[in-house]
Structures are given as structure tokens and as C-alpha cells.
Amino acid sequence: MHLVEANGANIPAIGLGTWELRDRACARIVEQALRLGYR
Secondary structure: OOEEEEOOEEEEOOOOOOOOOOHHHHHHHHHHHHHOOOO
16 A cells, blocks of 8 residues: 655545546535545
8 A cells, every 4th residue: 555644644545536526526426425434
């Protein structure tokens, strides 16, 4: 797993893959991920 240093902490370099999404589609997908337990 690739780690990134941020403020002295090593954290996993992961993401939802939302960089291409726009407007309501992005909000809807992020809301659903949070409802499913993504943190």
C-alpha cells in the first residue's frame, strides 16, 4: 500500500475516484458511500 505523509502522520493514499464527477452525480455517489460505511 502506498502511504503519504501528512502533518507527521503516514496515511494510505486512497480515494473514492470522484475527481471526474461533477455536480449532483458526485454528491449522490459520496452520500451513498457514506451511508454504506465508507470513512
